[in-house]
Amino acid sequence: MxxxxxxxxxxxxxxxxxxxxxxxxxxxxxxxxxxxGRLVIPANPRRSHRPCGVGEGCRVKVNVNIGTSGERCDLSLEEAKARAAIENGTDTLMDLSTGGDLAAMRKIVLSMDVPVGTVPVYEAVRRAGNAADVDSDLLFSVIRDHCRDGVDFLTLHCGVNRDALSALHSDPRIMPVVSRGGAFHVAMMVQREEENPLYAEFDYLLEILAEYGVVASLGDGMRPGCIHDAERHAKTVEYLTLGRLANCALDAGVQRMIEGPGHIPLPQVEYNVKMIKEITNDAPLYLLGPLVTDIAPGYDHLVSAIGGATAAMHGADFLCMVSPSEHLALPDVTDIIEGTRMARVAAHIGDISRTREGYKHPRERQMAEARQHLDWKSQFSLALYGDHARSIHARDGDLETCSMCGELCAVRMVRDIFGKEPEKKQG
Ligand code: SF4
Known part of the structure; x- marks a missing residue:
């Protein structure tokens, strides 16, 4: 095919x-x-769902991670989280389950009307019992199973290789590895004294992905886990590897995107996005974060939205939702709703900030006009999450203005001074 x-x-x-x-x-x-290779469309031919483009020319997309853990394994909760994410605007879902019946969980996620991603090494470790017992046969067999089940994109930590490990040793970090998949591969490599099979047998991996029409999401197992580690070498060594592998994948006809960059201080976000884009020939960039401070646990959805909007403004294509429970616990439904909404807002800001025409977006202008006219109905229908806005406005009754300034409403005062409302302009 x-x-x-x-x-x-x-x-x-x-x-x-x-x-x-x-x-x-x-x-x-x-x-x-x-x-x-600048636009990917994750669409495994084995299932059908709402199509979604990620990359050049497309709106910034949002992914939401769901999935069980060994400590909390409730398939109905995960299904509710998946539905909440879709209702609140996610474009894709990733199933990161590690606890309970992994095949049953995957089936639930694959029944949703969006592209689905997974991280096969999680299941390989689960089947083997621990990372050191995962060999290449097992890992490739799980990858085949996920492709056969209809998964659209796979996170594959192909860049966690001997070079990246050397960089970790020669340029140490406070937190050596924070990516779960990255840590599994480090354990496999160190304890088995072998190269990462996803790197050593990359050609074979490409054969499988080509056979099933599945997108490779080249994972950032060496992403920094705190802003203090952002300038250490391991992540850059990994990106150089991913750049080479991305070219090989394109030559083999395999769609691929690149994941990055973890915890990065805000002034370094633009540089990191542009560096990854340059190294990978403008491959679509899928961001985990960037988290731009480490001292706001409980609010990491906001931290990530600030980093994500900035990254999207500079060319990132795909934002992975970070929930308020990041670094603290497995998210519940409320966390998923809040995190998805923040990521969606960040993606919109990224979209409208890329060009001068962008921030003159008709919907932005219509909202300004609705505010000037104190037209609450229009404001709620234009808002990204209008029901939430309406419920806040309704707290103090059905006012012409709002309860913030009440009788001292600046908008109404100036409108009355000028004697008439400004002309409404079209789009
Ligand atoms: S009352 Fe104040 S905050 Fe509310 S619409 Fe008028 S100017 Fe804006």
Whole structure:
């Protein structure tokens, strides 16, 4: 079966045409972007769902992670979290389950109408009992199982190799490895005294992904886990590896995106995004964070939204939701709703901040006009989360203004002084 990349070299596949129309871009341009590896469309042919484009020409997308752990394993809770994430605007879901019946959980997530990602090494470790007992046969067998089940994109920590380990030793960090998948691969490599099979046998990995039409999300197992570690070498060594592997994947007709960059101080966000984009030939960039401070646990959804909006403004394509319970506990439904909304807001800010035309977006202007007219109904319908805005406004009754200034409403005062309301302009 020809890959989407190969199909795009010959014409405009229907899924590309659909995504292009959803994004308001020329289908031919979208096909060219897919062929050049700058736009990915995670869509395993074994299942069908709402298509989603990530990368060049597309709106910034949001992913939400759900999944069980050994300590909290409730499939109905995870299903409720998945539904809450979709209702609140996520574009994709990732199932990061490590506890309970992993196949049953995956089936639940794959029943949702969005692209789904997984991290196969989690299940490989679960099947083996511990990371040191995961060999390449087991890992590739789990990868095949996930592809066969219909998973659309797989996080694969191919860049956690001997070079990255050497960088960890020669340029130590306060927190050596915080990525769960990264830590599993480090354990496999150190305890088995072997190279990471995803790196050593990358060609074989590409064969599997090409066979099933699955997108590789090249994981950032060496992402910094605190802003103090942001300048240490390990992550850069990993990105250089991922850049090489991204080119190999493209040559093999396998769609791929790059994950990064973890905890990064705000002034370094632009540089990191541009550096990764340059190293990877503008591959779509999927961000975990960036978390721009480490001292706001409980509010990491806001910390991540600030970093994510900044990164998206500078070219990041895909934001992974961070919930208020990040670093503290497995998220519940409320955490997922809050985190998804913050990520969605960050993605919108990123979208409108990329160009001068962006922040002149018609919906922004319509909201300004609705505010000037004290037109609450329009304000709530224009708001990203109008029901939430309406419930706050309604707390103090059905006022013409709002209870913030009440009778001293500046908008109404100036409108009355000027004697008439400003003309409404179109879009
Ligand atoms: S009362 Fe104050 S906050 Fe509320 S709409 Fe008027 S100016 Fe704005």
């Amino acid at each position: 020809p890959s989407l990349i190969h199909e795009c070299l010959a014409g405009i596949p229907s899924v590309v045409d659909t995504v292009a129309r959803m994004e308001g871009i020329n289908p031919r341009t979208a096909a060219r972007s897919v062929a050049r």
